[in-house]
Amino acid sequence: MATLIFWLVVLVTVASAIAVVTARNILHAAFSLCLTFLGVAATYIFLHADFVAAVQLIVYVGGILVLIMFAIMFSSNVVEDTAEGRRGLLALGAGAAGMAAVFAAVLLLTSRLAEPLKTANPCANVAYAATVSVEAGQTGIGHCLMGPYLLPFEVVSVLLLAALIGAVVIVRKEVR
């Protein structure tokens, strides 16, 4: 049953990811992107990364997707068919080459890195992470975030603030 659901999720994710790229209407691409985000979130749940799945839903589906929708509505003629906005055969060739390269990298990675790393894991000493379970995972994320990764966490918050201020400054009309 789990296998069936997993394949269903994979099918939906791959199909919608390809639909994002090939859709003629930008709005259709955005809707397909929503499906892709949902599929990736489902895969996170399969990977026991429940917190990441929740963040994915909130940030991507609830935030970025809405932002993209707004940008599409603001900035382009949605009815306009973008069929000629593609670069035909050259692009297909480049895309196929890129896919081949990515697949080669994936195969290399799975053959080389499928065993545990020998380097020390900064989160290994967190007391709550001793057992491998979903609850321990969520607790461990909090302890990791407030422990070994406190500095990156704060830097990310500063980055978000700077990005938001920058976005406001960029779109603001000039006031003289």
Add this chain to the structure above:
Amino acid sequence: MFTLTNCLILAGIIFAAGVWGVIARRNVLIMLISIELMLNAVNLVFASFARTHAGLAQPPQAHAGETGQLFALFVIAVAAAEAAVGLAIILTIFRNRATVDTDDMQTLKQ
């Protein structure tokens, strides 16, 4: 079947779709969406390896894969910042030049 390899292949396909979109489409918005696709694929790889290593690690090193998941969270945060700034730039370009087609943005080239 649900294995690391299958998850990585899924991520690879999503990433390749993103690369394809950035190369093949001329609409800036589609290119930005494709970049989001690629970031998602990378997050998927982080979560996959975190899960695998969590299952394989021995007791002294045992963990629930927090490091990989944390990196995915950081990437999500940076992706949100990138989307905000990118869309702001696109809106400004559209306001100034009334286009979202990359072929019409050749001011530096001419």
